Amino acid sequence: MPWKETRVPEQRSMFVTLCRTGCYSKSELCYALNISRPTGDKWLARYDPADRGWPEDRPRAPERHPNATPEEVVAEILALRDAHPRWGPRKLRAYLADHFPDTRWPADSTLGHLLQVAGRIPRRPRVPRPAAWPSAQLTVPLAPNDVWYADLKGWFRLGNGQRCDPITFSDGYSRYLLACHAACCPTAADLRAVSIELFRRYGLPAVIRTDNGAPFATTAPGGLSRESVWWIKLGIRPERIQPGRPQQNGSHERMHGTLKLEVWPQADLPAQQQELDRFQQEYNTVRPHEGIGQRPPARLYLPSPRPFPETVPPVIYPLTMQVRQVRHDGMIKWRGRHLFVSECLIGEPVGLAPVDDRLWVLYFAHLPLAVLDDATGQWLPRKQARQHLRTVAAHATGAGPPAHPRHLPPRTLPEKDS
Numbered sequence: 001m002p003w004k005e006t007r008v009p010e011q012r013s014m015f016v017t018l019c020r021t022g023c024y025s026k027s028e029l030c031y032a033l034n035i036s037r038p039t040g041d042k043w044l045a046r047y048d049p050a051d052r053g054w055p056e057d058r059p060r061a062p063e064r065h066p067n068a069t070p071e072e073v074v075a076e077i078l079a080l081r082d083a084h085p086r087w088g089p090r091k092l093r094a095y096l097a098d099h100f101p102d103t104r105w106p107a108d109s110t111l112g113h114l115l116q117v118a119g120r121i122p123r124r125p126r127v128p129r130p131a132a133w134p135s136a137q138l139t140v141p142l143a144p145n146d147v148w149y150a151d152l153k154g155w156f157r158l159g160n161g162q163r164c165d166p167i168t169f170s171d172g173y174s175r176y177l178l179a180c181h182a183a184c185c186p187t188a189a190d191l192r193a194v195s196i197e198l199f200r201r202y203g204l205p206a207v208i209r210t211d212n213g214a215p216f217a218t219t220a221p222g223g224l225s226r227e228s229v230w231w232i233k234l235g236i237r238p239e240r241i242q243p244g245r246p247q248q249n250g251s252h253e254r255m256h257g258t259l260k261l262e263v264w265p266q267a268d269l270p271a272q273q274q275e276l277d278r279f280q281q282e283y284n285t286v287r288p289h290e291g292i293g294q295r296p297p298a299r300l301y302l303p304s305p306r307p308f309p310e311t312v313p314p315v316i317y318p319l320t321m322q323v324r325q326v327r328h329d330g331m332i333k334w335r336g337r338h339l340f341v342s343e344c345l346i347g348e349p350v351g352l353a354p355v356d357d358r359l360w361v362l363y364f365a366h367l368p369l370a371v372l373d374d375a376t377g378q379w380l381p382r383k384q385a386r387q388h389l390r391t392v393a394a395h396a397t398g399a400g401p402p403a404h405p406r407h408l409p410p411r412t413l414p415e416k417d418s
Contacts, residue, residue: 009055015040016047069106074114076103081120084287086261089115091287094294138248139207139239145304147172147239148205149252150216152186153259159267166259166276167194170252172209175289176301177255178202180280182273188215191227196308199234203304209239209249216240220342221362221369221379229344232365233312251291258283314349315365321351322360337377341369 011033018024019040030040048054080092087095089112096105106114115121141147148169155165165186169178179198183190208231210216217223217240228238241248263279266272284301288294317323324332330343332350341350341362351363352372359380360372371385372378379385 009057011035012043012046012055015043019044069110069114073103073105074118076100077105077111077114078118078120081115085120086258087287088112090290090294094288095286098288138209138241141172144171144173144176144300144302145203145205145306147207147209148178149249150208150210151249151252151256152213153256155185156265158265158269158272162269164265164269164272167191168252168256168259169194169198170255171205171297171301172251174297174300175251175255175292176297177280177283180259180276182269182276184269186215188226191215192230195227195231199308201303204234204236204306204308205304207237207239209241211246211249212240212243218344220344222364222367224342224344224364224367224369226344229348229364230312232367233315234309235306235313237366255283317349317351317363321353321363323349323351325349334372334377335374339372339377339379 015029015033015035018029019026026037026040030037046054076096077092080096081087084092089108093105093108093111096103105111112121116123139147149172150167150169153166153168155163158164163184164182165184167179167181167183167186167190170176171178179194181190181194212223215225215227216238217228218225223240231238246253259276259279262282263275266275284298285296287296289297292300324334326332326341326345326348328346329340330346331338331340333339334352345364348364350369352360353363354360355371358373358375360374361368362370362372362379371380373380
């Protein structure tokens, strides 16, 4: 037979009921229930016939806390959250501490709890994140303009039914949003116009990283497009992420997520561009960024010291290479044969460097594109040529952009004077 369990609220109710009958003394009841006389007196004082829940345990949390956040501070936090509904606790605290340094603001965790209590942050289930893909083969930005990110945000419909697909550029080191241009079905000409405007305003970067889609890349040798060919001639090295690995362009994709939440479709393209300009101004000068120490990107970004040349310099190859001009049909003439290279290189010079007595590597500027088997007069398949291209990739001709200082130790730049 199991022991009978009695809860403390039941003991309180039993003690007060039996004590009020007058049949038992207080000492007898305290002895029977194994409680002290002060405890019995406290239960009697707590008894309230109008409150049916009086026997239950009372909350042990203090009604007042000396370190509680003042109401005026909470009101300021909630007002800023209402003005920026997409800002989290860290960005809110960084902004408030920067603009009101004399006020003692609560910690990030406390601020997040205040937002949850006020109903500003809904509770969401925790979703496990996949491990990030290693990106050691990609350039690590150590200073502004080391790496620019370029992408298309993803199209959506405007109020008039027109399609809008923004073209975006950002700096990888400072997270500075360089361009956010509203375009309808962007083409290579739209990308060229946006690039020229950026280069004239901010100078030339060392690397531009994109995905593998048009108009940034094609299925041509080396993934070249007309835009990447133009970038190489300007001394910019195009860099592409691995297919299906958007996390290698993570900060730019994160900016796209913020843009999607902050900017809503407008009536037409001019109105949409005005909204994108507003977002760009706030993103660069107001919004704190966690990746750069909760500072706005405008405090770290500096224009490039490499100016944009209005006349594109020619591509020069060393004397050890055989130079051929790509004809109007995308072919070159090699020892009596016509070999197709790419339509993206029409009118451009390419160089061929010998590997051994049989194999030649095709270059455009510093970039190896394909491997030619001189005995058969055919380009090697990609799988067979890949090993040769990896071997010769470390022996660039030096005709392309200057070597990127990826092996230098990281340095911290001072904030730009306002």
